[in-house]
Each structure stands twice: as structure tokens, then as C-alpha cells.
Amino acid sequence: MVLLAFLVAITWAIIQLRDLFAAVMLTGIFSLISACLFMVMDAVDVAFTEAAVGAGISTILMLRTLALTEGRSDPRYNRLELGPLAVVVAIGAVLIYGTFDMPRFGDPNAPIHTHMVPRFLEQSSEIGIPNIVTSILGSYRGYDTFGETTVVFTAAIGVFLLLSDLRRGRRVDDALRDDIILRIGAKAPIPFIMVFALYVQFHGDYGPGGGFQAGVIFAAAIVLYTLVFGLAKAEKIFRRRRLELLVAGGVLLYGAVGVVSMLFGGNFLDYNVLAHDPVHGQHYGILLIELGVGITVAAVMVSLFFLFARRQQV
Amino acid sequence: MDVGLYNYWAVIVLMMTGLYVVISRSNLIKKLIGLNVFQVSVIMFYISIGKVKGGTAPILEEGFEVYSNPVPHVLMLTAIVVGVATLALALALVVRLHGAYGTIEEDEIAEIDTRETNALESNAREIGAPMS
Amino acid sequence: MIEHLPILQILVPMLTAPLCVLSRRPLVSWGLALTATWFALATSIQLLIRVLAEGTQSYELGGWPPPWGIELRIDLVNVFVLLIVTAISSVVLTAAPRSLEKEISSDRHYLFYAAYLLCMTGLLGMTATGDAFNVFVFLEISSLSSYILISLGPTRRALHSAFQYLVMGTLGGTFVLLGVGMLYMVTGTLNIVDMGARLGDLGPNRTVLVALAVIVVGTSIKMALFPLHAWLPNAYTYAPALVTAFLAATATKVAYYMLVKFVFRVFGVELAFTALRLDAVLMPVAILAMFIASTVAIYQSDVKRILAYSSLAQIGYMVLGLSLASVTGLTGGIVHLFNHAIMKSALFLALACVVLRIGSTQLNDMRGLGRRMPLTAAAFVGAGLGLIGVPMTAGFVSKWFLVLAALESGYWPVAVLILLSSLLAVIYIWRVIEVMYFQPPPDDAAKLTEAPWSMLGPTWVLVGATFYFGISTSLTVGVASQAADLLVNGAAP
Numbered sequence: 001m002v003l004l005a006f007l008v009a010i011t012w013a014i015i016q017l018r019d020l021f022a023a024v025m026l027t028g029i030f031s032l033i034s035a036c037l038f039m040v041m042d043a044v045d046v047a048f049t050e051a052a053v054g055a056g057i058s059t060i061l062m063l064r065t066l067a068l069t070e071g072r073s074d075p076r077y078n079r080l081e082l083g084p085l086a087v088v089v090a091i092g093a094v095l096i097y098g099t100f101d102m103p104r105f106g107d108p109n110a111p112i113h114t115h116m117v118p119r120f121l122e123q124s125s126e127i128g129i130p131n132i133v134t135s136i137l138g139s140y141r142g143y144d145t146f147g148e149t150t151v152v153f154t155a156a157i158g159v160f161l162l163l164s165d166l167r168r169g170r171r172v173d174d175a176l177r178d179d180i181i182l183r184i185g186a187k188a189p190i191p192f193i194m195v196f197a198l199y200v201q202f203h204g205d206y207g208p209g210g211g212f213q214a215g216v217i218f219a220a221a222i223v224l225y226t227l228v229f230g231l232a233k234a235e236k237i238f239r240r241r242r243l244e245l246l247v248a249g250g251v252l253l254y255g256a257v258g259v260v261s262m263l264f265g266g267n268f269l270d271y272n273v274l275a276h277d278p279v280h281g282q283h284y285g286i287l288l289i290e291l292g293v294g295i296t297v298a299a300v301m302v303s304l305f306f307l308f309a310r311r312q313q314v
Numbered sequence: 315m316d317v318g319l320y321n322y323w324a325v326i327v328l329m330m331t332g333l334y335v336v337i338s339r340s341n342l343i344k345k346l347i348g349l350n351v352f353q354v355s356v357i358m359f360y361i362s363i364g365k366v367k368g369g370t371a372p373i374l375e376e377g378f379e380v381y382s383n384p385v386p387h388v389l390m391l392t393a394i395v396v397g398v399a400t401l402a403l404a405l406a407l408v409v410r411l412h413g414a415y416g417t418i419e420e421d422e423i424a425e426i427d428t429r430e431t432n433a434l435e436s437n438a439r440e441i442g443a444p445m446s
Numbered sequence: 447m448i449e450h451l452p453i454l455q456i457l458v459p460m461l462t463a464p465l466c467v468l469s470r471r472p473l474v475s476w477g478l479a480l481t482a483t484w485f486a487l488a489t490s491i492q493l494l495i496r497v498l499a500e501g502t503q504s505y506e507l508g509g510w511p512p513p514w515g516i517e518l519r520i521d522l523v524n525v526f527v528l529l530i531v532t533a534i535s536s537v538v539l540t541a542a543p544r545s546l547e548k549e550i551s552s553d554r555h556y557l558f559y560a561a562y563l564l565c566m567t568g569l570l571g572m573t574a575t576g577d578a579f580n581v582f583v584f585l586e587i588s589s590l591s592s593y594i595l596i597s598l599g600p601t602r603r604a605l606h607s608a609f610q611y612l613v614m615g616t617l618g619g620t621f622v623l624l625g626v627g628m629l630y631m632v633t634g635t636l637n638i639v640d641m642g643a644r645l646g647d648l649g650p651n652r653t654v655l656v657a658l659a660v661i662v663v664g665t666s667i668k669m670a671l672f673p674l675h676a677w678l679p680n681a682y683t684y685a686p687a688l689v690t691a692f693l694a695a696t697a698t699k700v701a702y703y704m705l706v707k708f709v710f711r712v713f714g715v716e717l718a719f720t721a722l723r724l725d726a727v728l729m730p731v732a733i734l735a736m737f738i739a740s741t742v743a744i745y746q747s748d749v750k751r752i753l754a755y756s757s758l759a760q761i762g763y764m765v766l767g768l769s770l771a772s773v774t775g776l777t778g779g780i781v782h783l784f785n786h787a788i789m790k791s792a793l794f795l796a797l798a799c800v801v802l803r804i805g806s807t808q809l810n811d812m813r814g815l816g817r818r819m820p821l822t823a824a825a826f827v828g829a830g831l832g833l834i835g836v837p838m839t840a841g842f843v844s845k846w847f848l849v850l851a852a853l854e855s856g857y858w859p860v861a862v863l864i865l866l867s868s869l870l871a872v873i874y875i876w877r878v879i880e881v882m883y884f885q886p887p888p889d890d891a892a893k894l895t896e897a898p899w900s901m902l903g904p905t906w907v908l909v910g911a912t913f914y915f916g917i918s919t920s921l922t923v924g925v926a927s928q929a930a931d932l933l934v935n936g937a938a939p
Contacts, residue, residue, distance in 0.1 A: 004324040011331040011351050020343050027347050034354050041365045042372070042382035046357070046390050053398045058350065065405045066343065069412040081338035088337075092330040096323055098656025102631060105321045106367035111644075113366055113383050115634030116513055120384060121374075132372040132384040133391070141388055143507040143516045147571065147583035148392040150460060154564045154587055155399035157467070158594035161557045162406040206373070212395060248464030255461045268453045270509035304402050311409060329624075336613060349616055356624050363631045385636075386627075389579050393623065396586045400616055403590060407597060407609045414602035423606055430603075434808070 003037050020066055028059040045133045048209065052216045057301060060223075064308040128279045129286065130206050137210065138286035142269045146254055148212075149293050153251050156300040163307040164240070187228050193221035201294050202287070211290035215297025222302050231309055243303045250296025257288045321362050329355040340421040342408050346401060353397045360386040360393070451496070452505040452518040455489035455528065456570045458482050463563040472555035476543055479559040483539050483566065487532040490525065494925075497525045504576070512576065513637035519576030523929040526780065527573045527703045530787045534695040535566045538791060541904040542688055545798045548805075549600050549686045558598065562692070565591035569700045578626045578712070579636045581704065582619065585668070588700070589615045592693055596685040607680035614677040618667030622704075625661035628653055629712065642712050650721040654713075658722055661708050669701035671765055672735035675758050682754035687798035687807075690750065694757055695791035699783050702764050706779075709768065710933040719771045728769035733863055735762030740870035744877070749800075749807045752874050753793055756833065759867065760786045763848060766860070770851045776930035778847030781922050785832070785840035785915055792829035792908035796822050799897035799905065809878065814887030818894040823882045825905045830875040832912040835868050839916035843923065 010030045017023045031054025038047035103110035120132055120140070127135040137145050201214035226234035258269040266273035271285025332355060335348025364386035372384035408418060415423050462482035466475035497503060497520055505518040520528070539562065546555055568588025572581050593615065597608035630636055632653050633644040645654065663674070670678035678698075682690045709718045718724045736759045743755035760782070767779025797807050799822040804811055816823045832839035845864060852860040896902070915922050 004321070004328070008324070008328055008331060011328065011335070014344070014347055014351075015331075015335055015339070020341070023344065023347060027350060030351065031354070034358065037358065038361050041361050042369055043361045043364065043387045043390070044371045044373075046361060046387050046394070049391055049394050050354075050357075053394055054350075054354065057398055058401055061402055061405050062343065062346075065408055068409050069343075069418050084334055084338035088330040088334045091333065092326055094656055094659060095326045095329070098628065098653050098660075099319050099322045099326070101651040101653040102319065102322060102628075103363075104319065105362060106365050108366045108369075108380070110363070110631070111634030112363060112385070112631055113634070115644075116385065117383055119514055121372075121381060130374040132374065132381070133387050136384055136388045137391060139508055140510050140515050141579075144388075144392055144577075144580055144583050147580065147587060148395050150463075150564065150567070151396050151399045151583070151586050151590060153464065154561070154590045154594070155403045157463075157557050157560050157564070158403045158590065158597075159406045161554055161561070161594060162403075162410050162597060212391065244467055248467040251464045252461065255457065258457070259461075262450055267506055267509045268450065268457065269507055272509060308405075308409070333617070336617065342609065345613055349613060352617070353620055356620055356627065359624065360627050363627065386630075392579075392583060396583070399590060400586070400612070403593060404609065404612050407593075407605055407612065410597075411602075411605050411609060414605055427603055427606065 003033055003040070006033055007037075018072055020071055021063070024059060024062045024066060027062070028055045031055040031058065045131075045210070045213075048213050052213055056220070057216060057304075061304065061308060068308070068311055126279070127282045127286075129283075134210055134286065134290075135282075138289055139269075139271060139282055142258075142285075142289060145289065145293065146258070146269070149251055149254055149296050152297055152300050153247060156247050156303055159304055159307055160244075163311060190221050190224055190228075193217060193224065197221065197298075201290065211293030212297050214290075215294040215299075216301055218294070218298040219301030219305070222298075223305050226305070226309070231306070235306060235310075238302055238306070240303075240306075243299050243306075246295055246299035247303065250292045250294070250299065252292075253295065254289050254292035257285055257292070261285070322359065325355050325359045325362060328358070340419045342411065342418045342420060345420070346404050346408070349404075350397065350401065353393070357390045357393055357397075360390050448492075448496075449505070451489055451493050452503055452520050452574060453507070455486040455493070455532065456518075456567055456574060458485050458489075459563040459570070460567040463560040463567070466556050466560040466563065470556050472552050473543070475556040475559045476539075479563050480536075480539055482563060483532065483536040486566070486570065487529075487536045490528040490532045493520055494525045494529055497522055498925075513635045513640045516580050517576040517637060517639075518574045519639070520574060521929075522925060522932055523706070523780070524573045524703065526784065526925055526929060527700060528570060530784050531566065531569050531573065531696045531700065534787055534791050535562075535692065537904045537907055538688060538692045538695075538795065541691075541795060541798065541901040544898050544900050545688045545802055546686070548802050549688075550598055558595070561591045561594045564588075565595060565692075566696075569696055573700055573703060576638050577636050578629065578638055578641060581707075582623050582626060585619055585622065585704070588697065589619060589668075592697055595689040595693070596681050598689070599684040599686050601684060603680070604684040604686075607677070607684045611677040611681045614667055614674075618664045618674075621660050621664030621667070623664075625657045625664060625708075628657035628660065632657075638707065638711050642714060645712060645717065646714055650717055654717070655722055658709075658713055658718065658724065662705065662724070662727075665701055665705040665708065669698045669705065669761055670758060671761055672731060672738060672758060675735070675739070675761075678758060679751055679754040682757065683748060683750045687750075687794065687801040690754075691791045691794035691798055694753070694794055695787035698757065698761055699787050702761065702768075702779075702783060705765075706768060706776075706933065710776075715771055715934055725769040725771055728765055729860070732762045732766035732769055733860065735759060735765070736863070736867040737870070740867050740874065743874045744870065746874075747809050749809055749812065749878055750794075750797055752878065753790065753797070756871065756874065757786075757790060759871070760790070760833075762867075763845070763864070766864075767848055767851065770855050770857075771934065772851055772855055773927065773930045773934050774847060774854055775851035776933055777923065777927040778844055778851050780926040780929055781847060782844035784922050784926070785844050785912075788908050788911045788915065789829045789832040789839075789841060792905055792912060793826060793833065795901065795905040795908065796826040796829065799825075799901050802897055802901065803894050809881050811888070812878070813881055813885040815881075816883035818887055819896050821902055822897050822905070825902070825909045826882070827879055828909040829912050830879065832916065834871045834875055837916075838913065840912045840914075840922075842916055843919055847923070 035047040035051040129135045197218035200209035264273040271281045272278035274281035332351030364383035369380040369382040372381040459482045502521040571584030667674045739758035746752045767775045832841040835841040835845040
């Protein structure tokens, strides 16, 4: 409850702030507090993702956008607007009216806890993975996850189209070239981050984590590398062509798993047929599709970073 | 802790604050921040309905009986990813808009657009349709 | 392989998109994309035949039975939508290369085709799925890719329109997500059939009412129903000509189907209309949309914009059909969805030809086009007649059913209003015809060649379809009335 009140306070502060940098930083804090709330409500995977994405990726992208555009919002447009206020108060009232027939918060007898969930909790015989979130994500609702990977892929295509064709621009700040201590200091964690990413990737069956989070973390390592060695050098290793290959490859890998299971006589994304023992099949299937997600997400995040970083203020 | 419906109400207040930012602010970045708040609060709604009193994170382990509902978690992982994908695309658009219009205030962009349309129309009138 | 048809028509475009990215060459990726779209069209024809013969097809993804897994559910209603979406996508894409050359630099074509395929995938996925959350996922695939496609327009205003659409579209999507969440909360399931059954047992309550309101608002934004239409005119006007021809015929139609699916499949006639009085809101809104949008269309000076406002009016007709909640009304709505998709994409494709040759769609620049580009202008007239609803054209059939439905339900003033608003369509289409045929070309006009056959061909195919479906109604009305019967009376085979 206290955290929720915090969140409301932060949002109101954002409305008032003219300095966009501060507003973006507050948005990052907003995401972190949300992540804490998700944690409190037992959603560890969601908390992990929100922290990595909301507080991490989104903030970086927003800050870069600000650096490319303007840091302040025009005060002329920063007044209280009565029309919109009335609209949101009305909608809010309707929504609150709708809450009165809702099951109470935390009620274990609410329909959503009694209808589908028992099978998911008993699923160890079907899938055999302790982290239920991973088993639903990867198998029962694997098609949703395929869609989600495709959404990320779509966004990458959009950003490629929007940002890549314009003037190449001179190299942006080749960051830490001169500062040898910082350079070594910043270089040191890179391999560890990568190892951690791999851990998150392959340990998703047992703890929170999985392809998406791992991809983001892996991308973070490369971003750090870029900051240390400069964009030019990083781009030599991660050429646009190779990134495109990886972005598309991850989606294709995911799809291929589904197609292979169709060839083996199952339905699309039916991993049972991938091995003699259905439970093993489920393991292979989830492993492979998570890898596909990880590849696409990592490649997309790195591409986004490069594309935004390469642009220069017009 | 029995919070009944208050949790949902707080989420709704948050949601509406986000919506207010989206429709009332002219600054494009602020609009996106508002959109983000709006999305996060819907995510919070889902996570709230998945909570079971006395439950624990849905990772099967010896010694735990009650788990929170994992389904909303799965759904919201997807929703977060969709949210960040949308944001990345939107920011790319903001960068391009700034390049094209030199401002990130929607009202100013709209003003430039209107001026352009008017110029085009008066231009067309000047050339005039030579009614034979 | 035949049992995999439901997934294949989504999967093939979905996986061809990354292949387009890998190929990089404009013509190769066009070839790939074209193969995928025509394949999807063939698949949906096959599906239609199967559904007509055997009834509803269900496909369990991952082999998990619903409600645990996600189900694709193809019935008579959505197979019809799948058919029109794949048909329009295929025909429009056939005309693509020449039109794109004019508006987008060729080193980016492969990304364009990938985005186009993804948009189509999203629309098909939304239509075919039987899972409420899955609707949201595919909705976002199609939305993101349509923002991209719109932003590629030739002027900077395309960027602004895309941004506006992005903000509105995301709000719409998030509202749908919220509504689905509320329904999930009270039913405990995400499968649409299961959800419908459980809601029926539950009966009306405050949460269900608000969920309905939230979903109607969300889908109305996506289909640009008045007064939540603000994004559409700009988006259609400033997008590349080809993209407008594609989106105008598909995106809003699928959003309309989404509304139909939620209202009739999840809530059911009983709950939505008898208990919660959805018609009391939708009918006036639909009528206002018809009149205001048609009136505004008359005063536009850009032909693309005229047609965009006309689209808003047509959405009004479709929603009117829905709000009557009768078999005839819904038949009219669904047939109009089909017919309007054909007519509008024919009109916008004709405009794409105009853009290719004169680089503008301003009314003023189109003077004398009847003599300068006779085939293009004639195509525009043909499809325009359909839009007005002249007998022997497809537009007449659907309006006929709407008028019938209004009379049947005892709303005779509504029937009169439908006829009156058609008069407005006569005015705005006539304005264009008058300029094209009865005004001399500008003095400084260069000599024009007719548009290439690669573009005229697809345009005329659609114009031909406008007349074909005006005369032979067995496919459209036949299927749609069965579909409407299925929706209203809920007789699930």
C-alpha cells in the first residue's frame, strides 16, 4: 500500500516537472518500485523483467532520445487541463464502480485460482519443470511467447527503418579511451555479466529467468563493451548484417521448433513428440525456444542501442 | 493483511494519472512516460488478481503448499515485452520527428502542419481552376 | 498436413518475414512475400470449404487442450474475415513494386515487405485465435507494424500521424488488455468459448458491465469508431498509397470483427443487449459517425482524405448492423465488411496509380484525369459507384440488408437515415468525378502515360469484384447470413 502511494506521488511529480531528464529518471525509479511491488505479490519473474526492462532498457533509450532532442518541455504547455481531467475522473469512476463485484484481493477462492491453475500446479508429470511460470510460458502458452518474440522483432524492423538510413554521422563520443583505470575497471565485469546471462538463460527452469531476461542482460554486457571500446570497434564485431541475421535467426529458430514438432506428427509447438519420452521432449522444446527468444532479444537490444547511439543531434 | 478492494482502487488511480498525462501533455516524451505508467498499472492489476493470501512465488519446492497464480505472471511478461517494443518504436519516431520539425511539442508540430495545409490550399486557389 | 491449415496460414507469413530480412534484395523479398500471401489466400479458401462442409475447426497449439493451452478456432464468421484479409493482402501486394519505388528508397524495401507480412500475420492471428489474451498479442503485432508502415509515407507528416496512431493504438490495446483482465478475473479462463459459457452462468454484474465498456472503448479506438477516430484521417492520408490500400481494407475490419467476437462470443446477445443495453450506446454513435464523417468528407480537398472520412462513415454502417443485434443486421454488417474492404482498396489502389504518375492526390491536381489516365479514372468511378451503393454493385447489397434489418426491428427512421447518408456519399464521390471528367487539365500539365499494368491489373480485379459481388451474392450473403445466425442464436456446431 505504501509503495502504491509512492507510485502515485511519483507520477504527479512527473506531470509537474519541466526538466525531462528528471522526469525520465523518476520513470526509472517508478519502474523499480513497481518491480518491488511485483516481488511482494510473488511475481518474481515479472519483477525481474520489469527491473531489467523498465528501469534498464527503457531508461537508457529515453535518455538517449533526450540527448538527441531536447531536455526540457515547454512550460507554456504545462498547465492543468480541465477537459482531460474530467475525462479521466469519469473513466476512473466507472472503473471503480466495476471493482465492487470483483473478488477480494488475495482471496484464494476467486475463480482464477480454482479454474485452470490446479492442472498447472500438478504439471510436474507433464513437463517436469519446477518454475511453473517457465512451463506455462514455454509450453502451455508457447504460442503467446512466439507472438511476443515476433513483437520484439517487429519493433526492431521499425527502428531499423526509421533510424538507420540517415547520414552515418561521425563517431559519437568514443567514451573511455583516455581513462585507463576506468577502462580496465569497466572491462572487468563484462565476462561475468555474460556468464550470468547464460546462467539466467539456462536456469529459467528452476529459478526466475529465461530467454528474455538473459537476452537483455547479454545485451547489457555488449553495451558496456561499447562504452569502453567505443562504438566503432563494437560495430566492427557486431555488424548490422550480423545483427539482422541474429534478430531474424532467433524468430526462425523458435518457429523451426514448432515446425519440426509438426513434422513429427504433433501440433505446432507440441514438444511431446520431440523425444521418446514426452517430458524430455518438453525439456528440449522449452530449452530451444528460450534460446530463440534469447538470441532475438539480445540482438534486438544491441541493435537498438547502436541505432540510437549512432544518430547525432540534428 | 486484508486490503479488500483498496489495492484495485490505487491501481485505478495510477492508471488514470497515466492516462491524464497522455492526453493532456503536449510534450512527446511526457506522453510516452504517461503511456508507460498506464501500461504498468494494468500490469499491476493483473499481478494483483494473481496474488493468493499466504501464497509464495510459483516455483515448486518442498515445504510450500500455497502458490500465487502463475498465469497472470506469464501474461504480464508478454505485456512488458510488448510495452518496451512499443516504447522503442515510439522513441525512434520522436527522434525522427525532432529531426523533421525541430521540436518535440505536439502542439507546435500540429501548428506547423496546419500552416502547411493552409499554404497548400491558398496556393491551389491562387493558381485557380481556369473555368472555361 | 490438412489438419494444420489453421496455423499454417498464420505461420507462413510470420516466418517469411524474417526470411525477407535475410534475403535483403528487394525483388527476392517481394517474391517471398507474394508467395506467402497467395499461399495464405489459398489456405483460407481451403479453410472456408472445410468449415462449410464440417463446421467449426479447432486447433490446439502445443497439443494442449483448452482452456490450458491456446486454441485456434475457425468458424464461419472468422473464416470469412480471414478470406477477405488474405485476398486483399495478396492483391495489394501484387501491385507493390512499382508503387514502392516511387515512395520508399529501394534499399529498405525488404524491411517494408517484412513489416507488411507481420501486419498481415497480426491481423490473421487476431482473427483466428480462440484465446482472449492471444488476441492482444497479435493485435500488438499488427499495430506495431502498421505504425511502421504509416511512418514510411513520403512527407514528414507521416511521422506525426504514425506517432498519433501509436499513442491512440497503444491506449486502445491496453484498454482491451484491461477488459480481458477483468473478464479473466471473474471467470478464471482465457479461452473465449469457455469464458462465454462461464459468463453466461455468472449473469450480469458490475464488473462484467465495466469490462464490456472497457473492451468496447478499446476496440472502438482500433477501428476508429466516432468519436475515437482522430488518428485515422491523418494516418490514411499521409501513409504510402499502397499501405493505405492495404490497411483501409483490413485493419479496421479486423478490429470490427474483434468487437463482434467479444460481444457475441464472450458476452452473448442475452448479456450484451438485453441485460447491459449495448445497443443504446452503439446505435446513436454509429448514426452520428455516418453523418458527421460523410459531411466532413464533402469538404476535403485531398482525395485520400475524402476516402478516409468515408471509411469512418462506413464503419458507422457496420457498427449499426451490429447494434441491431438481429440476424439480418449482422448479415448486413458482415457483408458490408467484406464489400467495403474490396471497394475501398480498389479506390485507394486507383489513387496509388494517380500518385505514381502525378505525385499528388489533391483534388486540384487531378483535373482532367479522365482523359489523361482513362483506365485509372474509370476504375475510380467503378469502385466509387459501389461505395455510394448503386444497384448492381456490392455496396448496394450490404446497404440493402442494413435497411431491411432496420425496418425489421421497427426502426424505420434509421432506415431513412441510411438512405440519406448515402446521398452524402453521392456528393463526395461526385466531386471527384466532376474534377476528373469535367474540368480541363492544368495548362502546364505534362503528358501522362497510363499507370503500369502491374498496378492497374490488381485495381481492376478489385473493381471487377465490386460488380461481381453486386450481382452474385451467394458467397457473401450466403456465408454471412449463416455466420450471423451462428452469432446471434449461438448454435455452435
